[in-house]
Amino acid sequence: MKKILLSVLLSVPLWVLGQGFQVNLQGQKQIGMAGAGSALPLDEASVFYNPGAVTFLEKNSISAGVNPLLFKSAFKQSGSNITEDVKNKIAPPFEFYAVWGPKSNKWKLGLGVYTPFGGLVDWGDNWSGKYALTSLNLKAIYFQPTLSIKITDRIGIGAGFVYNHGDVNLQRALPVNFPDGRSGHVTLDGTGTGYGWNAGLYIKTLSNISFAIVHKSKVITKLDGGSAEFDVPNSLRTSFPAGNTFNAELPLPSTTTLGVGIPLSKSTTLAFDASWVQWHIYQDLSFDYATNTSALADTKSARNYRDGSSFKLGVNHQASDKLALRAGIGYAFSPVQDGYVTPEAPDADRYILSAGVGYAPTSHFEVNASFFFEDVKSRKQKNLETGLDGTFKTLVYAPGLSLTYKW
Amino acid sequence: MVREITMKKYILNSIVAATILFAASCKPEIETPAGTTAGNANFSKYIAVGNSLTSGFADGGLYLEGQQVAYPNLIAAKMATVGGGAFTSPFFTEAQSNGSGYLKLSALVNGSPTLTNVTDKLAYRDAAMHLAKYTGELQNLGIPGMRVDLAFAAPYGAANPYMERLLTDSQVGTVSYFQFIQGRNHTFFSLWLGNNDALGWATNGGVTTDATNVLTDKSTFALLYSNLVNALTAGGQKGVVGTIPDVTAIPYFNTVTVAALLNAAKAINPAAAAIYIQTSTGAPRIATAEDLIRLPFQSSGLFGVPNALGYPYGLDPRNPIANNWVLDKDEIVKVKDFVNSYNSSIKSLATSKGLAIADTYTYLNQVKAGIAIQGVNINSAFITGGAFSLDGVHLTPRGNAVIGNVFIDAINSTYVSTIPTIDISQYRGVKFPN
Numbered sequence: 001m002k003k004i005l006l007s008v009l010l011s012v013p014l015w016v017l018g019q020g021f022q023v024n025l026q027g028q029k030q031i032g033m034a035g036a037g038s039a040l041p042l043d044e045a046s047v048f049y050n051p052g053a054v055t056f057l058e059k060n061s062i063s064a065g066v067n068p069l070l071f072k073s074a075f076k077q078s079g080s081n082i083t084e085d086v087k088n089k090i091a092p093p094f095e096f097y098a099v100w101g102p103k104s105n106k107w108k109l110g111l112g113v114y115t116p117f118g119g120l121v122d123w124g125d126n127w128s129g130k131y132a133l134t135s136l137n138l139k140a141i142y143f144q145p146t147l148s149i150k151i152t153d154r155i156g157i158g159a160g161f162v163y164n165h166g167d168v169n170l171q172r173a174l175p176v177n178f179p180d181g182r183s184g185h186v187t188l189d190g191t192g193t194g195y196g197w198n199a200g201l202y203i204k205t206l207s208n209i210s211f212a213i214v215h216k217s218k219v220i221t222k223l224d225g226g227s228a229e230f231d232v233p234n235s236l237r238t239s240f241p242a243g244n245t246f247n248a249e250l251p252l253p254s255t256t257t258l259g260v261g262i263p264l265s266k267s268t269t270l271a272f273d274a275s276w277v278q279w280h281i282y283q284d285l286s287f288d289y290a291t292n293t294s295a296l297a298d299t300k301s302a303r304n305y306r307d308g309s310s311f312k313l314g315v316n317h318q319a320s321d322k323l324a325l326r327a328g329i330g331y332a333f334s335p336v337q338d339g340y341v342t343p344e345a346p347d348a349d350r351y352i353l354s355a356g357v358g359y360a361p362t363s364h365f366e367v368n369a370s371f372f373f374e375d376v377k378s379r380k381q382k383n384l385e386t387g388l389d390g391t392f393k394t395l396v397y398a399p400g401l402s403l404t405y406k407w
Numbered sequence: 408m409v410r411e412i413t414m415k416k417y418i419l420n421s422i423v424a425a426t427i428l429f430a431a432s433c434k435p436e437i438e439t440p441a442g443t444t445a446g447n448a449n450f451s452k453y454i455a456v457g458n459s460l461t462s463g464f465a466d467g468g469l470y471l472e473g474q475q476v477a478y479p480n481l482i483a484a485k486m487a488t489v490g491g492g493a494f495t496s497p498f499f500t501e502a503q504s505n506g507s508g509y510l511k512l513s514a515l516v517n518g519s520p521t522l523t524n525v526t527d528k529l530a531y532r533d534a535a536m537h538l539a540k541y542t543g544e545l546q547n548l549g550i551p552g553m554r555v556d557l558a559f560a561a562p563y564g565a566a567n568p569y570m571e572r573l574l575t576d577s578q579v580g581t582v583s584y585f586q587f588i589q590g591r592n593h594t595f596f597s598l599w600l601g602n603n604d605a606l607g608w609a610t611n612g613g614v615t616t617d618a619t620n621v622l623t624d625k626s627t628f629a630l631l632y633s634n635l636v637n638a639l640t641a642g643g644q645k646g647v648v649g650t651i652p653d654v655t656a657i658p659y660f661n662t663v664t665v666a667a668l669l670n671a672a673k674a675i676n677p678a679a680a681a682i683y684i685q686t687s688t689g690a691p692r693i694a695t696a697e698d699l700i701r702l703p704f705q706s707s708g709l710f711g712v713p714n715a716l717g718y719p720y721g722l723d724p725r726n727p728i729a730n731n732w733v734l735d736k737d738e739i740v741k742v743k744d745f746v747n748s749y750n751s752s753i754k755s756l757a758t759s760k761g762l763a764i765a766d767t768y769t770y771l772n773q774v775k776a777g778i779a780i781q782g783v784n785i786n787s788a789f790i791t792g793g794a795f796s797l798d799g800v801h802l803t804p805r806g807n808a809v810i811g812n813v814f815i816d817a818i819n820s821t822y823v824s825t826i827p828t829i830d831i832s833q834y835r836g837v838k839f840p841n
């Protein structure tokens with residue numbers, strides 16, 4: 001007599017991106033300096049930080065590094081006395097670089113493979129916000145072939161083409177119950193690709209103070225034919241058909257960075273980077289399901305991100321020929337406005353602290369280590385769409401290590 | 408070379424140290440006052456006075472799973488962190504866990520629900536449908552069917568099987584609910600009573616046939632309610648009262664709509680033009696969207712069945728839907744007026760006594776429109792809304808958790824206490840067949 005409409009069950013959107021998904025771990029030296037260093041031709045990681053500085057690298061080199069990242073987020077519902085923590089899972093941001101050019105020539109080629117965006121958050125299947133999200137595993141791997149050219153002895157430009165391979169696995173509970181009382185569950189899993197570019201200008205003034213302007217373009221990553229798997233009671237199977245797929249778009253924002261490098265002494269250099277992350281492109285998130293039913297409509301949810309920004313100050317001290325010490329501090333402003341904070345990206349303004357050490361046993365070989373810490377401010381929020389109401393607090397720990405061979 | 412080895416060791420050790428540091432580290436901390444104080448209330452012995460909602464009645468029956476998640480039980484569990492004591496309820500035994508029996512959703516056929524009765528593990532002790540007696544300490548005093556007026560009628564204790572099971576043989580028929588709830592040495596109480604004083608009449612289509620479907624007189628309600636409040640606060644105890652929800656906020660009156668009936672009729676006979684109802688006054692008339700039809704009508708088997716003269720039921724003025732199936736628009740105006748009057752009595756009494764007020768009237772009107780709380784959308788739609796059980800009147804476990812928080816918020820704001828809120832995500836909506 002009366003058709004049951006279940007559309008309400010799925011009217012809640014499925015994911016968002018935040019500053020929390022921007023992973024600022026692309027080179028051990030720069031990480032040790034809080035992520036500053038676009039105006040310093042420190043090493044092959046300049047492929048990412050400033051393609052314009054790559055041509056000023058003295059040697060050809062190849063390097064690989066990893067920064068096991070622990071994203072420790074906690075949530076306490078408003079009025080509750082229970083703090084819930086994400087599970088300890090280690091995300092593996094990594095970076096690989098190669099830089100090559102004929103010695104004393106005006107150009108260099110570079111290749112970077114790195115992970116500028118990602119997220120690994122697992123709140124468990126039975127936490128209090130499970131109907132908003134249970135887990136997210138997002139990886140964006142950028143491949144960036146790059147050309148860097150010296151225009152003068154003091155000015156370099158460079159640009160790279162970016163190909164992104166993105167993986168997303170997002171899960172949440174559905175508020176429909178099986179006969180044993182447990183909740184339904186949805187898993188969205190997809191792979192996508194996107195394209196962009198990264199270009200930079202490096203200027204070293206006569207006073208040896210250096211400047212950088214770098215722009216990394218947005219990368220709209222299209223997920224086509226991802227699997228949408230609904231674990232629901234069989235009586236609801238017609239509403240949530242098996243083998244369904246979805247299309248979605250992942251708008252990874254552009255970033256513009258202005259950098260300054262200041263040599264304080266022969267052995268000590270300061271680096272300052274100000275970055276503007278143009279998150280405003282993330283206005284809404286849409287899911288287009290291949291099969292729609294009365295319960296499963298396509299969704300379009302407002303995100304209304306504003307632009308984010310960060311300010312980072314780092315210092316590199318060459319203690320000896322072989323040993324370098326680094327430290328940095330920074331501060332980042334969240335792009336997530338009040339009412340849009342979610343457990344996928346429990347984002348807020350954050351402090352950054354870092355330290356690093358580099359050691360070069362020979363002129364060909366170098367090992368660099370870093371430790372990166374972010375204190376994301378406590379933020380009490382009620383999400384406008386899901387009603388999830390509580391306080392998030394996040395700490396991020398990422399030690400890192402890279403090996404470099406130079407010739 | 409020695410120095411290099413030392414340096415490598417140093418780097419390695421640093422990394423190991425750092426790893427240990429953060430593995431053990433510094434979990435993020437969130438400080439809140441929840442669960443730290445009873446404020447100026449004393450929760451050491453809480454009693455809950457009320458009707459079916461208080462007892463945990465759900466899906467058309469009283470059964471153990473529902474009893475365990477009745478909103479007072481959920482509140483009491485949270486009071487434990489701020490000095491609350493044990494909370495005893497007249498639970499059915501595991502062997503008789505299905506209590507009175509209840510409705511379950513056994514199938515969805517093209518989106519239409521099939522409801523069936525659960526008939527095993529019942530708690531009836533005789534053929535007259537008396538329930539197994541419960542003896543012992545009691546703090547959840549909710550009695551399905553209890554009304555403010557009948558709380559003062561001792562014979563009702565014999566007529567109501569849910570009350571009869573809690574009384575000793577000598578008390579049956581001689582002790583009123585008003586007497587039953589007293590002398591329990593409580594330090595705190597909740598009182599959510601009066602729903603049935605309006606709902607009994609409304610769920611019988613605005614027709615009075617016996618004492619359970621009378622619309623209680625407004626001034627009688629105010630007088631008797633004040634007697635209840637006076638008795639419960641006789642020792643200076645603090646407490647919380649609940650307002651009475653708008654009867655039209657429940658799925659019982661919003662599922663079988665006139666439009667749905669007409670569509671169903673048109674599917675069989677495209678010529679069907681209108682639904683006809685008999686109201687309490689005047690001749691049968693065409694039903695409008697303002698007339699509400701009771702939920703059980705959809706399984707009554709009456710609709711469209713021709714009478715002796717061949718006129719299909721509900722589709723012809725000569726065979727209208729009977730008065731008792733319909734809460735027509737005039738009856739709605741009347742019952743709303745009574746509920747508003749009851750609520751103003753409740754609120755002014757509570758205010759004069761300094762009691763907390765859980766305004767479930769306002770809250771359930773918000774639920775009717777649909778709200779999103781803690782990631783779940785809840786509304787008053789039948790089955791899918793998540794808050795109301797299969798009888799369309801009583802709450803699901805999720806609904807109990809939500810209402811429990813309305814009470815907790817009211818208590819906390821009145822008594823400056825910090826009873827932690829209930830995690831609604833741990834409580835289910837309707838169970839769907841697998």
